[in-house]
Amino acid sequence: MLKLDGLTRRFGDTLALDGLTFDVHPGRVSGFLGPNGAGKTTTMRAIFGLTDLDAGIVQWNGRPIDLTIRRQFGYMPEERGLYPAMQVQEQVEYFARLLGMGAAPASTAAGRCLERLGISDRATSKVEELSHGNQQRVQLAVALVHEPDLLVLDEPLAGLDPGGVDAISEVLREEARRGCSVLLSSHQLDLVEDLCETVTIIDHGRVVVAGEVDDLTTHGDRRLVVRVEGDRTARWAKQLRGARVSEIDAGAVRLAVDDQTDSDTILDAARTAGRVTEFHFERRRLSEVFREALE
């Protein structure tokens, strides 16, 4: 288990991490969310000793992290980094060997890893010749090749097409099933909701919400989805008592409704705006959890 305890980091007058504390559990895909500048990248760097800490400690299975422990981790930094002129297979092998694998096992593992990510046909291409999506797969291969116990991935799904998102999501689920602890950051909250079992939301270097995705989305105010034909602004909903507009999604308004409010009054209000074509309750979305946590 990865334990971050009281991480504090100051850059000049800015407090990037402010006593940040949370755990990452094995066998799970954990989401690590927060607005830009919340401290996600600094936290990830702290796990790998890439930033100095003013206070706090990062532990793995109860021990402070040293180089030997860190070699059981895989890392995909926010700013992707590979040797542009090096061949794909050779590059993955090189990192596997830097992580302590012997020549033959590194070669085998790199080949298997590329196959798993669907890029074994590009093994002898230079990285700079690959598309963005395939470069991202190579970057993930570098993080995965040594079958790490912990995977820390900064925005692993950014810039991928839907097929790429599905493929990489599946690989990350497999890693978690194998027993790996997977920590990933993302701004694509709908994808995180599908992929992650737990999330930690931070802001200004502090945890604001943490828990199981299922718990977080079933708690709090219920969501009432109302679609009024031809109405895309939902002006009728702005003045409702006991319900507020949470999101407007493709013409349907999502209302956060407290327990005391009668849904009939809302239906009546909606009818004044036009023909109601959709009217049902849903769980909170992760994006709503996120937005409400930061309010």
Next chain:
Amino acid sequence: MIALPIAIAVLAVAFILRRSMRGRTGHDPAVRLPHRSGILANTSSTIALVASREISLRLRGRTFRVATGVMLLAIAAVIVIPTLGGSGGAHERVGLTGHGSRAVASAARTTGKQVGATVETINVANASAAESLVRSGDLDLAVVDGRTILVTRTFTSGDRSTKAQLTRALALVIGEQRAFGSADLTPDQIHAISHIQPIPIRGLSSSKSTSSEQSTSAVGLILLFVLLSQYGTWTLIGVMEEKASRVVEVLLAAIRPTQLLAGKVLGIGALAFGQASVLVGFALGLGAAVGSDVLKGTAPTVVVATLGWLVIGYAFYSWVFAAAGSMVERQDQVQALAFPITIPLLAGYISSITAVTSAHASLYVTILAYIPLTAPFGMPVLVALHAVTWWEFLLSVLTSAAATYGMARLAGIVYRRAVLRTGRRVPLREVLAIREPSRSR
């Protein structure tokens, strides 16, 4: 000739490292899972991995191969071209007119041998015919009636060409013959006078440097300067590219900054020393094969001192260049940063080459020979000029070694603090000013 075995050894190590890095390509069915026991790989194998990547990257790159080829060609040109134009030296055509031309002809051939020229004598009808043949270039020179030598243009006192030497010597020999003839000496007396034996000269202290030591040293200085600045810049750009491509963050998550830096510096250094050894070995070998006198009498102590100081100088400067590389991430920032580092290199080079050409170890050069920044240039010159004792040499080596250790520590700090700060050039002042809070590891 010490360079050749060293070159072979370095290339062999590079080849083995490269092979071991690429690993076996065949899939071993027995190996299904990565070896966890291998995770505890030690520091030296990590450094060797990084170094072998640096070496194989450059050996495969076209830039290195082309640059080495160009340098080999340049060396071949310098050595081979002077030996062309006739085997065994220059061919001189000497015209002879009038009486006593047989004696002059034999004197001309003998003198020609002494200055290393083959002399062909041609009898010419009269003085005016000789003059026109010299003017047209059919003759290199003409001896008119055993009294005057005709050449197209008289020689300056510094002219060391074969033709000038032949003409001067011939003028003296013919003058002597004329003097002997007019003095009415017996053949025995003439023989005794013309075979003068110089009396021996005994030195009270060890000899000063020979001109060959000086020229070896000068060539060595040029090599030192070119290689130190070239490989230093490679180190700088290598570090900068890893920062620019952001691959350094992935690397530093797996290995220590010192391992990465040491591997880079050693890899490029092994290549630098290997290339220098190949160049020197090629020059010496080719020189011997074609009988060139450019490298005749190459002083072995000067060669060893120069190659030794190439290693020491590289060890020191590579850390400076590596630290500089961690502060920039764009090619256009490289020049501005490399220039101030090149200044001490340039200063050491210019003062040393001045000292070696004037054959005078000035106080200035002597001081430079003990400053680690300029010692790689100053000390080999003092060796060539016999202006240093072994313990003074050792003192300078130890000073440089200590300075290199200090510089490696400093470079490590600068590197670790600067290499992950992207977006703009990191000022040195800021890097050195950052207080160091407790580390997370």
